[in-house]
Amino acid sequence: MLLSELVARPELRLRVLHGSAADLDRSVRWVYPTDLPDPSRYLGGGELVVSGLVWRRTPADSERFVAAVARSGAAALVAGEAVFGDIPADVVDACRRHDLVLVAVPVDVSFGAVTEAVIGALSAARGDRLAHTLGRHRRLLAAFAGGAELADLAAAVSAGTGLVCRVLTAAGGLLAGPALPEAERDAVVAGFLTASRLPVTVPAGPAGAAHLVVPAAPGTARATGWLVAAQLPPGTAQAGTDAVDAVGELAAIAALDRSRRREGAAVARPIADDALARIAADTGDRPRPGCGCARPGSSRTGPSPWSCCAPRASRTRPTPRTPCCSTRWSAPARPRSACRAATRSPSSRCPGPGTPRTRWNRCSPRCTGSDRAWPADGSRPGCRGRRRRTRCPVHSPRPGTPRGWRRPGPAR
Template sequence: MLLRDLVARHGLGLRLLHGDDAALDRPLRWVYTTDLIDPGRYLSGGELVVSGLVWRREPSDSDRFVATLARSGAAALAAGATVFQGVPDDVVEACRRHDVPLVEVPEDVSFATITELVITELTTARGARLAHTVGRQRRLLSAVAEGLGLDELATQVSQATGTVCRVISTTGREIVPGPRPLRPDVIDRLVSTFLRADQLPATLRRDRCTVFPVGPAAERLSSWLVVVEGDPAGWDADTVEVVNELAAIAALDRARRGEGVRVARAIADEAVTMIAAGAANVPETSARLRHAGLDPAEPLVVVVAGFVGRPEQAEIAYAVLVDAAAHLGPPMVGVHAGTAVALLPDNGPGPGGERAGSVLRRALERLVPGLSGERLAVGVSRSSRTEALTGALHVARHAHDVAALRAGALQIVTDAETASHIALLAAVPDDVRRAFAVRVLGPVLDHDARTGAGLRVTLEAFLACSGSWTRTAERLHLHVNTVRYRISRVEELTGRDLGALPDRVDVFLALRSL
């Protein structure tokens, strides 16, 4: 009910003593009758305060009383002439000063009449709104039960509210896309805000979007989120309710999909166990791959993911890997030996396993703000035929173990890295690696620090050019004689002969250990 509606009510004879058109459009949330000079503790905002002004002993009391109403967010003051002949001027002036609308109640109109009228109007309006909300919820749920997809439902909500609604996962997968794709950097900010927010929904002012949780907020790392363009502060109550209803129905849809995931999980667990036991090339394994939507005749990539030192969190790693792996196509994901294991289609381009590694890295990096001190290690095999999946699983597990040795919240290691000096160095303790590097290259680093001679840069280029003086000089834009001089200084300082393979290997590994 608006203040305008009350003032215009026929038969009451109410008169507006202070207030403009904007004041008349103030909604009345409730009505509160008082003769206390400081009723602030009983007000929560939006009330029509009705008073007989009994509290007024002297003119200064008016400012105190009206200031309390203003601080409490009261919608208006309705003053009755029960004590004075009309409303005193000091009360009117106080209302002007604090911008509190003032309505004069005639002596023949009881406060009970006004209270009953306002409460009846508000109760009727709330009942109508509740019926409307329940009706809308029933229509939405009926539509879902009849097979309306989540994307169609989001479209209906977008049209009804005049906003754009999307549903995405924490790895950035668009469950329900909008009319245009979100930029990757926008998705990064949305997910980061969702994972870090103390309270949800949370609004991103920069991107003019608000994120709502889908399901329990405690499961944010593997959750979905509803993304709505706009700020709820400017929405009406209906819009907020409809968006929350969309989030609730999205949670139901996610749970429904989860039933299918659980069936697939059982098949995946069996397949991974068989592959780990060396039974990759048997008809039963191929049958399980087909049930998961994979083609046993096509190459597959194996991924192993787990939280370092936390095998009890294998289920969380599983949920995370299911969503991240879905960026590459239909995955088969199970749990084995305290880690999540995925079999993915190798859909190129690029050498087998490398594209899978880069896609997974992009998806999983979005989760880093929500890892909260945990370390997620991921190993990726190269693509392999079904008969070689047992070996691919061993390679992926080895890559996972190498990733677990590295520092950082997220580490992803591919098969290509485990077959090089990178894996060898990763397995060496940090202090041993640094001690080796300083012992071999310490004099060179000290010389550069004192003189700025650039010996390290020249050495790195020299090794990258396979010891070619000419190519090193071209890369660094130096004269060949300058390169020769600098490399000779390196040899003097390190006591190594860079023309000899063993010494060159030592220096190369020392550089990589810095």
């Protein structure tokens, strides 16, 4: 809230006894009612000091009180007329000598009304500023979650605050933002590493500007941390509250980006170490020079379970002496060539790899033990008169039958 806004309220009927229009543009941070002869130790700057002038006994008291209030950086002195009926002239002269704004409060106006007006305006302003800050923080988080780079977020904060924001490492490395001259960069990093408290404002150098330095990850070691440096406009020694909040939000986003990078490196480091160890030990899975999997233009889309390109622990080759009809139904299908080599019979007809048993047109002679062909009607005495696509009850195994088990049947 500005002093001009307080004076302009008609219900208070305040009178300005000393202060120009430029002086009324000062902002009020809080209200402090007091009648102590020297309240300087309780003031921090920017307060509206409200006093009933009870402390005044002689003109010297006015000089001491006004000097203490002006030295503390108060925004203005609001004096009541209830004790003396008017503001004493020595009080007005003291305010002029120390360039302190003096405002008179009528007798019928309570100090509570003045305090309520100031606190209400400050609360409303803080609520608006909080809503604006939360909205900006949500936008930054949404952009970061959407994959926006840290440099884009720093540029957005710079455009919104009017400050040039940069993200640096403790060693001086630039992560986001425009390049910084070497002398200014060294001054900013030195201020970050040696400051007793953070955030800190690094004063302008001989040929540079002042910087507001905010840590990206508070509580971590400064030597390995990140920082956000916001360059202030020329001639500005301190940044405003809104600018400090915006730079703090960028620092929080930078801390999230730093954590994400460290987690990614922690996941990729074991994989890289394992790959380097395999290369050093020459134990990697590489195709052989004569392998068809590595031949340009090969029709293979990937290594088969028995090829040289498969991992060594999982390489399997078909057993040529095991007939396909004696294997378990759940076992993987074997190549047709291996099946024919196992039966050693040119008239054997074993199903190809992956052929469902319901698609068989006939049982193989290896299973029936004879070379007889099926009748034209598809029936057979040993198959109980069933049609085609039926399982041979003599030697065809059921699903889940162990390998090597055969049902007793006619001699081969």
